[in-house]
Amino acid sequence: MTVKQISVFVENKPGMLAELANALNENKINMRALSLAETKDFGIIRLILDDPFNAVRVLKDCGYVCSITKVLAIAISNQPGSLGKVMQILGDNQINVEYTYAFTAGVKDKACMILRVGDNEKAIEALTKNGVKPLCQDDLDELYR
Amino acid sequence: MENYYQPEVECASREQIRKWQDERLAKQVKHVYDNVPYYRAKMEEKGIVPEDIKSVDDLHKLPFLTKEDLREAYPYGLLAVPLSDCVRIQSTSGTTGRRVVAFYTQHDLDLWDDCCARAIMAAGGTKDDVVHVCYGYGLFTGGPGLNGGSHKVGSLTLPMSSGNTDRQIQFMCDLGSTILCCTPSYAAYLAETICERGLRDKIKLKAGIFGAEAWSEEMRRDVEEKLGIRAYDIYGLTEISGPGVSFECSAQGGMHINEDHFIAEIIDPATGEVLPDGEKGELVFTSITKEAFPLLRYRTRDICVLNREKCSCGRTHVRMSKPMGRSDDMLIVKGVNVFPSQIETVLLNKGYPANYQIIVSREKNSDKLEVQVEMTPEMFSDSIREIEVRERELIEALKSMLGIYAVVKLVAPKTIARSEGKAKRVIDNRNLY
Numbered sequence: 001m002t003v004k005q006i007s008v009f010v011e012n013k014p015g016m017l018a019e020l021a022n023a024l025n026e027n028k029i030n031m032r033a034l035s036l037a038e039t040k041d042f043g044i045i046r047l048i049l050d051d052p053f054n055a056v057r058v059l060k061d062c063g064y065v066c067s068i069t070k071v072l073a074i075a076i077s078n079q080p081g082s083l084g085k086v087m088q089i090l091g092d093n094q095i096n097v098e099y100t101y102a103f104t105a106g107v108k109d110k111a112c113m114i115l116r117v118g119d120n121e122k123a124i125e126a127l128t129k130n131g132v133k134p135l136c137q138d139d140l141d142e143l144y145r
Numbered sequence: 146m147e148n149y150y151q152p153e154v155e156c157a158s159r160e161q162i163r164k165w166q167d168e169r170l171a172k173q174v175k176h177v178y179d180n181v182p183y184y185r186a187k188m189e190e191k192g193i194v195p196e197d198i199k200s201v202d203d204l205h206k207l208p209f210l211t212k213e214d215l216r217e218a219y220p221y222g223l224l225a226v227p228l229s230d231c232v233r234i235q236s237t238s239g240t241t242g243r244r245v246v247a248f249y250t251q252h253d254l255d256l257w258d259d260c261c262a263r264a265i266m267a268a269g270g271t272k273d274d275v276v277h278v279c280y281g282y283g284l285f286t287g288g289p290g291l292n293g294g295s296h297k298v299g300s301l302t303l304p305m306s307s308g309n310t311d312r313q314i315q316f317m318c319d320l321g322s323t324i325l326c327c328t329p330s331y332a333a334y335l336a337e338t339i340c341e342r343g344l345r346d347k348i349k350l351k352a353g354i355f356g357a358e359a360w361s362e363e364m365r366r367d368v369e370e371k372l373g374i375r376a377y378d379i380y381g382l383t384e385i386s387g388p389g390v391s392f393e394c395s396a397q398g399g400m401h402i403n404e405d406h407f408i409a410e411i412i413d414p415a416t417g418e419v420l421p422d423g424e425k426g427e428l429v430f431t432s433i434t435k436e437a438f439p440l441l442r443y444r445t446r447d448i449c450v451l452n453r454e455k456c457s458c459g460r461t462h463v464r465m466s467k468p469m470g471r472s473d474d475m476l477i478v479k480g481v482n483v484f485p486s487q488i489e490t491v492l493l494n495k496g497y498p499a500n501y502q503i504i505v506s507r508e509k510n511s512d513k514l515e516v517q518v519e520m521t522p523e524m525f526s527d528s529i530r531e532i533e534v535r536e537r538e539l540i541e542a543l544k545s546m547l548g549i550y551a552v553v554k555l556v557a558p559k560t561i562a563r564s565e566g567k568a569k570r571v572i573d574n575r576n577l578y
Contacts, residue, residue, distance in 0.1 A: 007527040009520045011557050037529050041554050042520075044529060063559050065520045069527040098528065116527070 001124050001134045002070035004052040005114065008045045009065040012038055020045060020064070027058045032144070033114060035101035046101070048073075048114060050141070072115040072123060073135040075143070078104065083113065086132055093126040095119060105143035112143065147395060147458050150266040150298065151259065154405050155460045162461065165405050167200040169433035174198045174207070177439055180225040183218045184210070184441065201408060204431060205419050210443045212473075215245045215384065224248055226437050236284040237383040238482045238547065247383050248437040254293065256434055260381075260389030260403045261294020267394045267401075267458070268352040268377045270324050272299035275349075277322035279331065280357065280480070281307040285548075286387025287357055287480065291326040294389060300324070307331070310338055318347040325353040328480040329360035329368070329376075333510035336371035350374045356381065356388055357480035359468060359577040364510070365397075378467060384443055385430045391465050396457045399464030406434045409463060410442070411451055414472035425450050427472045428465065446473045476571065478505055479512045481549045485570050488516055488551075491542045496523065502561045506574045514551040516543065519558050 010016040017036075024031065033048040049055045052068065059066045076082040083102075090097060096118040104111050112135070117123045124134055135143075149155050157165075175195040177184050187208040188194070197206060215223065224231075226248075233249040249257070265276065276295035280287025288306055295302040303322060305313055313335065316322065325332060332355050339345060350372050356379035365376045380400050381388035390407055391400035402409050407430050411420045414427040428445045432438075447468040456464060476483045485503055492501055497518050504515040518539075526532050536553050543551045562569060 005527075007525075009525055009555075009557065011560075016557075039529060039533070042532075042556075044527065044532075046527070063557075065522050065525045065558055067522070067525055067527060 001072075001128075001136050002120055003048065003073040003114075003135060003137050003140050005069045005071045005116075006047045006049060006052055006055055006059070007067050007069055008047065008059060010043050010045055012041055012043050016043075017045070020059075023058065023062045023064075024049075024055065027054070029055050029058065032105075032140070033101060033103040033112070035099070035114070037099065046099075046114075048103075048140070050144070052137075069116065070120060072113075072117060072120065072127075073140055074113045074115065074127070074132060075105070075107075075110050075135060075139075076113060078109045078111045082111075086113065086127070089126055089130045089132065090115075090117065090123060093122065095123045095126065107143050110143065112140070148266045148269055148271070149460075150263045155263060155401070155462065157405075157461060159461055162404050163201065166408055166433060169405075170201060170204065170408065170431065171195070171198055173431075173433045173439055174441065176436075177225055177441055181223055183214070183222045184208075204408065204410065204442070207431075207442050209417065209429070210440050212245070212384075212444075212446070216243050219243055220246050223438060223440065225439055226250060231437050233289075234284075235286045235289065235383050235387060237286070238484065238487060245383060247386075249386075250436045253386070253435045253437050256406055257290060257386040257389060258293030258297045260386065260392075260406065261290045262297035263294075263403065264354055264377070264379050264389050264392030265291070265294050265298050265300065265324065267392055267460075268324060268354050268375070269395075270295075270298050270300055270352070274298070274300040274323045275303060275321055276300040276324045276326065277303045277305060277313075277317060277350075279305040279307055279313055279325070279327040280388075285481075286381065286383050287326075287328075290381065290387040290389055291354065295326075310335065314339060314342070314344065317350070318344060321349045323349055323351050325350055325355075325372075325374070327353075327355060328357050329355040329364055330358060330479065330507065330510050330512055332368050332372075332376070333364060336368050337510065340371050345371075345373070348372070352377065354379050354392075358477045358512075361577070380465065380468075382445060384438075384440055385432055385445075386435065390430065394456065394458035394460055398456070399452050399466055401456070401458075401460050401462040401464055402451075404462045407432055409451060409465065411449070412444075414444075414446075414448070422451050422453050425469065428468075444472075446471050446475060448472055474571065476503070476505060476573065478514045479549050481547065483514065483547055483549070487546050488543065491539070491546050492516075492518065495539055495542055497521070497539070500561050501570070503571045504574065505571070512575070514547075514549065515554055516551050517554045517556050517561060519561055520555050521558065524555075 035046045098116040231248045282288030353376045377393040381390040391402040410429040411426040420426045448470040450466045452464045502517040
């Protein structure tokens with residue numbers, strides 16, 4: 001019940017994102033979500049893509065250093081209070097969130113949160129017990145059908 | 146009126162200096178031959194015995210010593226007296242990571258201090274001066290050398306050591322420092338800071354003795370103007386003793402080599418052939434008075450020119466130019482010797498690829514050392530924190546190897562140029578020589 005996120009190393013200088021976006025475009029890979037964490041010298045681009053395995057191959061061929069990370073994807077209703085509810089469950093169970101980012105999917109009134117937590121298994125158990133089911137890769141694809 | 150520490154030596158006739166050198170060299174060669182098996186083997190290889198070296202004219206017959214010899218003989222292989230006769234060790238960085246250690250008897254420390262005292266008095270120092278030493282203390286010879294020299298002159302010595310600019314300036318103002326001893330880049334930084342803070346009227350500096358790294362005439366003029374002082378160059382190396390091997394006088398036109406202790410030669414770095422005076426080549430020193438660590442024909446790798454013209458200051462000892470370059474790949478950063486091979490050793494030990502680039506620059510008169518390393522799949526992590534932890538580990542390892550802080554910059558794979566043959570590992574943007 002996790003989804004695959006591709007993390008890519010890029011230098012913190014002009015043109016790097018354009019280069020990455022063009023490489024994905026040339027191989028007809030579509031992005032569903034993107035988040036960029038930066039330091040003074042470099043950044044890590046985190047991507048949710050429609051075809052993660054093909055994307056890793058393409059990126060490696062282009063000379064990028066990248067890795068696959070299993071992250072949680074949670075669909076929440078697109079209205080105030082729904083994020084707080086999910087976070088409360090994680091907080092109550094002492095699960096730390098390293099980073100998170102959100103996107104709205106093709107399905108109306110739904111938003112999708114990507115969460116990187118300290119312990120995936122523990123988080124899945126706590127969320128499921130409280131009626132929040134993390135999405136798997138297929139579920140994520142479903143949001144775009 | 147020129148100021149001397151030992152006028153009878155510093156202004157001795159050329160004949161007298163030559164006489165000292167001939168006697169001391171012959172004696173020193175015998176001392177080394179008898180007590181340093183490592184060097185004796187080198188002499189035997191060339192078929193030379195001490196009796197062959199009767200005067201300076203025979204010096205060229207002796208084998209050279211290099212930094213590689215110091216590494217091979219580390220730590221005690223070039224020691225010429227029992228360890229129990231030694232009272233001090235100083236150290237500097239070596240080629241592939243192994244440090245150079247130099248030993249001193251009390252006699253050796255005294256002569257080193259004398260050399261530094263000559264430098265301080267040549268810069269106008271007297272017992273009424275306050276000598277502010279902000280070279281590093283410890284294993285580095287800068288601090289201890291000028292400190293000892295200042296004691297010999299009888300000046301009030303401020304053993305500040307390096308760093309903490311606020312405290313340096315405060316002491317300078319409060320205690321009326323008159324002679325500043327530090328690296329030229331730190332002097333320039335202090336000068337700038339003092340001017341920015343409007344403290345120029347609060348300082349009493351009259352002279353500066355700046356060495357351990359290359360600096361230009363422009364930099365000299367800039368520091369002299371900003372601080373209202375005269376700035377003098379000083380040269381030395383741990384292998385030979387430390388700062389004070391040579392020093393500048395009031396003429397500010399080259400550094401007088403203390404020839405009663407050290408014989409200088411200029412050689413062609415490619416062939417080892419001795420070059421005539423006035424030609425540019427590698428500086429070689431023979432230490433003729435030291436007891437514990439007497440190196441004969443030590444190749445400094447510094448490229449310079451000797452000048453035997455009469456100097457207006459009255460000193461008769463030969464003058465050397467500022468070093469104009471190196472005949473090896475050693476860098477001097479913040480006054481500290483850095484070899485690219487040391488950086489490579491750290492990178493490989495830490496599991497980084499051997500493809501790296503060293504970039505040296507000077508920002509606001511302060512040297513900056515940057516090591517660029519290509520990111521690899523093994524080093525990469527989705528967590529910035531993890532990457533930064535590794536980066537910090539690398540910085541720490543470099544600091545403990547080099548003794549100075551290096552900025553580590555992670556760059557994308559395959560972005561560091563791989564030229565055919567020898568890679569361009571070092572980019573020095575300082576335009577020092």
